[in-house]
Amino acid sequence: MEIDFKNIKVIGFDADDTLWVNETYFRQAEEQVGILLSHYETPNKIDQELFRMEIKNLPIYGYGVKGFILSMVELAIELSNGTVSNEIIGKILDIGKEMINKPIELLDGVEETLQTLSRQYRLILATKGDLLDQERKLEKSGLLDYFHHIEVLSEKQEANYSKLLKHLDISPSEFLMVGNSLKSDILPLVNIGAQAIHVPFHTTWQHEKVSKKETNGITYKTAESLTEILSYFKLKN
Incomplete structure:
Protein backbone atom coordinates (compact mmCIF):
# COMPACT_ATOMS: atom_id res chain seq x y z
CA MET A 1 0.00 0.00 0.00
CA VAL A 21 21.51 9.81 21.68
CA ASN A 22 19.86 8.59 24.88
CA GLU A 23 19.44 4.82 25.31
CA THR A 24 23.17 4.23 24.92
CA TYR A 25 23.76 6.05 28.21
CA PHE A 26 21.25 3.85 30.04
CA ARG A 27 22.99 0.73 28.79
CA GLN A 28 26.35 2.09 29.95
CA ALA A 29 24.87 2.90 33.37
CA GLU A 30 23.47 -0.63 33.67
CA GLU A 31 26.94 -2.06 33.03
CA GLN A 32 28.43 0.19 35.70
CA VAL A 33 25.78 -0.80 38.24
CA GLY A 34 26.32 -4.46 37.36
CA ILE A 35 29.97 -4.06 38.35
CA LEU A 36 29.11 -2.18 41.55
CA LEU A 37 26.65 -4.86 42.66
CA SER A 38 28.59 -7.89 41.37
CA HIS A 39 29.27 -8.95 44.96
CA TYR A 40 25.55 -9.75 45.31
CA GLU A 41 24.52 -11.17 41.92
CA THR A 42 25.65 -11.99 38.38
CA PRO A 43 25.50 -9.19 35.76
CA ASN A 44 22.73 -10.98 33.84
CA LYS A 45 20.59 -11.37 36.97
CA ILE A 46 21.20 -7.74 37.92
CA ASP A 47 20.02 -6.62 34.44
CA GLN A 48 16.86 -8.70 34.79
CA GLU A 49 16.11 -7.45 38.29
CA LEU A 50 16.78 -3.83 37.35
CA PHE A 51 14.32 -4.07 34.45
CA ARG A 52 11.74 -5.62 36.79
CA MET A 53 12.30 -2.78 39.27
CA GLU A 54 11.98 -0.11 36.57
CA ILE A 55 8.67 -1.53 35.31
CA LYS A 56 7.33 -1.79 38.86
CA ASN A 57 8.25 1.84 39.51
CA LEU A 58 7.02 3.35 36.22
CA PRO A 59 3.57 4.24 37.63
CA ILE A 60 5.28 6.01 40.53
CA TYR A 61 8.30 7.74 38.99
CA GLY A 62 7.47 7.77 35.30
CA TYR A 63 10.16 7.68 32.59
CA GLY A 64 13.57 9.31 32.66
CA VAL A 65 16.91 9.32 34.43
CA LYS A 66 15.59 10.24 37.89
CA GLY A 67 13.25 7.27 38.09
CA PHE A 68 16.06 5.08 36.75
CA ILE A 69 18.40 6.27 39.53
CA LEU A 70 15.82 5.55 42.23
CA SER A 71 15.23 2.08 40.80
CA MET A 72 18.98 1.38 40.86
CA VAL A 73 19.21 2.47 44.49
CA GLU A 74 16.19 0.37 45.45
CA LEU A 75 17.67 -2.63 43.65
CA ALA A 76 20.98 -2.24 45.51
CA ILE A 77 19.13 -2.25 48.84
CA GLU A 78 17.04 -5.26 47.83
CA LEU A 79 19.90 -7.39 46.46
CA SER A 80 22.06 -6.69 49.52
CA ASN A 81 19.24 -7.29 52.00
CA GLY A 82 19.74 -3.76 53.25
CA THR A 83 23.50 -4.06 53.80
CA VAL A 84 24.71 -2.07 50.78
CA SER A 85 27.26 0.56 51.78
CA ASN A 86 26.79 4.30 51.63
CA GLU A 87 29.78 4.36 49.30
CA ILE A 88 28.02 2.21 46.69
CA ILE A 89 24.81 4.23 47.00
CA GLY A 90 26.88 7.37 46.46
CA LYS A 91 28.46 5.86 43.34
CA ILE A 92 25.02 4.96 41.95
CA LEU A 93 23.90 8.55 42.48
CA ASP A 94 27.04 9.74 40.71
CA ILE A 95 26.22 7.51 37.73
CA GLY A 96 22.81 9.17 37.53
CA LYS A 97 24.23 12.69 37.78
CA GLU A 98 26.71 11.86 35.03
CA MET A 99 23.82 10.72 32.81
CA ILE A 100 21.92 13.95 33.42
CA ASN A 101 24.99 16.04 32.62
CA LYS A 102 25.89 14.23 29.40
CA PRO A 103 26.39 16.57 26.43
CA ILE A 104 23.71 16.38 23.76
Whole structure:
Protein backbone atom coordinates (compact mmCIF):
# COMPACT_ATOMS: atom_id res chain seq x y z
CA MET A 1 0.00 0.00 0.00
CA GLU A 2 1.44 3.36 -1.05
CA ILE A 3 1.54 5.99 1.70
CA ASP A 4 0.71 9.54 0.69
CA PHE A 5 1.68 12.49 2.89
CA LYS A 6 -0.10 15.18 0.84
CA ASN A 7 -2.64 15.95 3.60
CA ILE A 8 -0.06 16.32 6.35
CA LYS A 9 -0.01 19.69 8.10
CA VAL A 10 1.87 18.91 11.32
CA ILE A 11 4.88 16.64 11.81
CA GLY A 12 5.73 15.39 15.29
CA PHE A 13 9.18 14.23 16.31
CA ASP A 14 10.17 12.05 19.20
CA ALA A 15 13.28 13.29 21.03
CA ASP A 16 15.36 10.56 22.67
CA ASP A 17 17.12 8.32 20.13
CA THR A 18 15.30 10.08 17.29
CA LEU A 19 16.96 13.50 17.52
CA TRP A 20 19.76 12.73 19.97
CA VAL A 21 21.51 9.81 21.68
CA ASN A 22 19.86 8.59 24.88
CA GLU A 23 19.44 4.82 25.31
CA THR A 24 23.17 4.23 24.92
CA TYR A 25 23.76 6.05 28.21
CA PHE A 26 21.25 3.85 30.04
CA ARG A 27 22.99 0.73 28.79
CA GLN A 28 26.35 2.09 29.95
CA ALA A 29 24.87 2.90 33.37
CA GLU A 30 23.47 -0.63 33.67
CA GLU A 31 26.94 -2.06 33.03
CA GLN A 32 28.43 0.19 35.70
CA VAL A 33 25.78 -0.80 38.24
CA GLY A 34 26.32 -4.46 37.36
CA ILE A 35 29.97 -4.06 38.35
CA LEU A 36 29.11 -2.18 41.55
CA LEU A 37 26.65 -4.86 42.66
CA SER A 38 28.59 -7.89 41.37
CA HIS A 39 29.27 -8.95 44.96
CA TYR A 40 25.55 -9.75 45.31
CA GLU A 41 24.52 -11.17 41.92
CA THR A 42 25.65 -11.99 38.38
CA PRO A 43 25.50 -9.19 35.76
CA ASN A 44 22.73 -10.98 33.84
CA LYS A 45 20.59 -11.37 36.97
CA ILE A 46 21.20 -7.74 37.92
CA ASP A 47 20.02 -6.62 34.44
CA GLN A 48 16.86 -8.70 34.79
CA GLU A 49 16.11 -7.45 38.29
CA LEU A 50 16.78 -3.83 37.35
CA PHE A 51 14.32 -4.07 34.45
CA ARG A 52 11.74 -5.62 36.79
CA MET A 53 12.30 -2.78 39.27
CA GLU A 54 11.98 -0.11 36.57
CA ILE A 55 8.67 -1.53 35.31
CA LYS A 56 7.33 -1.79 38.86
CA ASN A 57 8.25 1.84 39.51
CA LEU A 58 7.02 3.35 36.22
CA PRO A 59 3.57 4.24 37.63
CA ILE A 60 5.28 6.01 40.53
CA TYR A 61 8.30 7.74 38.99
CA GLY A 62 7.47 7.77 35.30
CA TYR A 63 10.16 7.68 32.59
CA GLY A 64 13.57 9.31 32.66
CA VAL A 65 16.91 9.32 34.43
CA LYS A 66 15.59 10.24 37.89
CA GLY A 67 13.25 7.27 38.09
CA PHE A 68 16.06 5.08 36.75
CA ILE A 69 18.40 6.27 39.53
CA LEU A 70 15.82 5.55 42.23
CA SER A 71 15.23 2.08 40.80
CA MET A 72 18.98 1.38 40.86
CA VAL A 73 19.21 2.47 44.49
CA GLU A 74 16.19 0.37 45.45
CA LEU A 75 17.67 -2.63 43.65
CA ALA A 76 20.98 -2.24 45.51
CA ILE A 77 19.13 -2.25 48.84
CA GLU A 78 17.04 -5.26 47.83
CA LEU A 79 19.90 -7.39 46.46
CA SER A 80 22.06 -6.69 49.52
CA ASN A 81 19.24 -7.29 52.00
CA GLY A 82 19.74 -3.76 53.25
CA THR A 83 23.50 -4.06 53.80
CA VAL A 84 24.71 -2.07 50.78
CA SER A 85 27.26 0.56 51.78
CA ASN A 86 26.79 4.30 51.63
CA GLU A 87 29.78 4.36 49.30
CA ILE A 88 28.02 2.21 46.69
CA ILE A 89 24.81 4.23 47.00
CA GLY A 90 26.88 7.37 46.46
CA LYS A 91 28.46 5.86 43.34
CA ILE A 92 25.02 4.96 41.95
CA LEU A 93 23.90 8.55 42.48
CA ASP A 94 27.04 9.74 40.71
CA ILE A 95 26.22 7.51 37.73
CA GLY A 96 22.81 9.17 37.53
CA LYS A 97 24.23 12.69 37.78
CA GLU A 98 26.71 11.86 35.03
CA MET A 99 23.82 10.72 32.81
CA ILE A 100 21.92 13.95 33.42
CA ASN A 101 24.99 16.04 32.62
CA LYS A 102 25.89 14.23 29.40
CA PRO A 103 26.39 16.57 26.43
CA ILE A 104 23.71 16.38 23.76
CA GLU A 105 24.88 14.28 20.82
CA LEU A 106 22.63 14.96 17.84
CA LEU A 107 22.06 12.11 15.44
CA ASP A 108 23.13 12.46 11.81
CA GLY A 109 21.04 14.80 9.69
CA VAL A 110 18.82 16.13 12.48
CA GLU A 111 19.29 19.83 11.92
CA GLU A 112 19.17 19.57 8.12
CA THR A 113 15.91 17.61 8.32
CA LEU A 114 14.21 19.96 10.80
CA GLN A 115 15.39 23.05 8.94
CA THR A 116 14.07 21.74 5.61
CA LEU A 117 10.69 20.51 6.90
CA SER A 118 10.05 23.59 9.05
CA ARG A 119 9.85 25.74 5.90
CA GLN A 120 6.71 23.89 4.79
CA TYR A 121 5.22 22.18 7.85
CA ARG A 122 4.43 22.96 11.46
CA LEU A 123 6.79 20.87 13.58
CA ILE A 124 6.18 19.74 17.15
CA LEU A 125 8.20 17.75 19.66
CA ALA A 126 6.26 14.92 21.32
CA THR A 127 8.34 13.02 23.82
CA LYS A 128 8.00 11.32 27.18
CA GLY A 129 10.21 11.42 30.25
CA ASP A 130 11.04 13.81 33.03
CA LEU A 131 9.88 17.35 32.16
CA LEU A 132 12.91 19.15 33.61
CA ASP A 133 15.37 16.75 31.97
CA GLN A 134 13.69 16.95 28.56
CA GLU A 135 13.53 20.75 28.71
CA ARG A 136 17.22 20.83 29.59
CA LYS A 137 18.16 18.54 26.72
CA LEU A 138 16.08 20.48 24.22
CA GLU A 139 17.64 23.76 25.32
CA LYS A 140 21.16 22.33 25.03
CA SER A 141 20.40 20.75 21.65
CA GLY A 142 19.97 24.09 19.89
CA LEU A 143 16.83 22.78 18.15
CA LEU A 144 14.19 24.67 20.11
CA ASP A 145 13.44 27.26 17.43
CA TYR A 146 12.35 24.61 14.92
CA PHE A 147 9.34 23.56 17.00
CA HIS A 148 5.97 25.24 17.13
CA HIS A 149 4.90 23.23 20.18
CA ILE A 150 6.61 21.06 22.83
CA GLU A 151 4.71 18.24 24.52
CA VAL A 152 6.20 16.03 27.25
CA LEU A 153 3.81 13.12 27.72
CA SER A 154 3.56 10.84 30.75
CA GLU A 155 2.73 8.02 28.32
CA LYS A 156 2.58 7.68 24.56
CA GLN A 157 -0.70 5.88 24.10
CA GLU A 158 -3.64 6.44 21.78
CA ALA A 159 -5.55 8.56 24.31
CA ASN A 160 -2.52 10.81 24.91
CA TYR A 161 -2.01 11.40 21.20
CA SER A 162 -5.72 12.02 20.59
CA LYS A 163 -5.70 14.67 23.31
CA LEU A 164 -2.60 16.26 21.78
CA LEU A 165 -4.14 16.42 18.29
CA LYS A 166 -7.28 17.96 19.72
CA HIS A 167 -5.15 20.61 21.40
CA LEU A 168 -3.38 21.27 18.08
CA ASP A 169 -6.80 21.49 16.39
CA ILE A 170 -5.96 19.03 13.64
CA SER A 171 -7.43 15.71 12.55
CA PRO A 172 -5.36 12.50 12.76
CA SER A 173 -5.15 12.38 8.94
CA GLU A 174 -3.25 15.69 9.03
CA PHE A 175 -0.60 14.47 11.48
CA LEU A 176 2.61 12.52 10.92
CA MET A 177 4.82 11.19 13.73
CA VAL A 178 8.53 10.40 13.35
CA GLY A 179 10.25 8.27 15.97
CA ASN A 180 12.46 5.34 16.83
CA SER A 181 10.00 3.32 18.93
CA LEU A 182 7.39 1.16 17.23
CA LYS A 183 5.53 0.82 20.53
CA SER A 184 5.44 4.52 21.43
CA ASP A 185 5.85 6.49 18.20
CA ILE A 186 4.28 4.34 15.49
CA LEU A 187 1.53 1.91 16.54
CA PRO A 188 -0.58 4.33 18.65
CA LEU A 189 -0.61 6.91 15.83
CA VAL A 190 -1.55 4.47 13.09
CA ASN A 191 -4.28 3.09 15.35
CA ILE A 192 -5.95 6.52 15.63
CA GLY A 193 -5.73 7.24 11.92
CA ALA A 194 -2.52 9.29 11.77
CA GLN A 195 0.63 8.42 9.82
CA ALA A 196 4.09 7.52 11.06
CA ILE A 197 7.68 7.03 9.98
CA HIS A 198 9.87 4.64 11.94
CA VAL A 199 13.56 5.60 12.15
CA PRO A 200 15.19 2.75 14.12
CA PHE A 201 17.96 3.37 16.65
CA HIS A 202 20.61 0.69 17.14
CA THR A 203 19.60 0.12 20.78
CA THR A 204 16.05 -0.33 22.05
CA TRP A 205 14.94 -0.58 25.68
CA GLN A 206 13.26 -3.91 26.36
CA HIS A 207 10.05 -2.16 27.43
CA GLU A 208 9.76 -0.53 23.97
CA LYS A 209 10.09 -3.72 21.94
CA VAL A 210 7.10 -5.17 20.11
CA SER A 211 6.45 -8.51 18.43
CA LYS A 212 5.94 -9.09 14.71
CA LYS A 213 2.35 -10.02 15.53
CA GLU A 214 1.74 -6.54 16.95
CA THR A 215 2.98 -4.86 13.77
CA ASN A 216 1.26 -7.25 11.37
CA GLY A 217 -1.04 -5.33 9.04
CA ILE A 218 0.10 -1.93 10.35
CA THR A 219 0.97 0.50 7.55
CA TYR A 220 3.89 2.87 8.13
CA LYS A 221 7.13 3.86 6.48
CA THR A 222 10.63 3.04 7.68
CA ALA A 223 13.73 5.16 7.08
CA GLU A 224 17.34 4.38 7.91
CA SER A 225 18.05 8.00 8.81
CA LEU A 226 16.23 11.27 9.34
CA THR A 227 17.54 12.75 6.10
CA GLU A 228 16.01 9.82 4.21
CA ILE A 229 12.51 10.94 5.21
CA LEU A 230 12.94 14.13 3.18
CA SER A 231 12.56 12.05 0.02
CA TYR A 232 9.02 11.12 1.11
CA PHE A 233 7.78 14.68 0.71
CA LYS A 234 7.17 16.92 -2.28
CA LEU A 235 9.18 19.84 -0.95
CA LYS A 236 9.19 23.28 -2.49
CA ASN A 237 12.55 24.78 -3.41
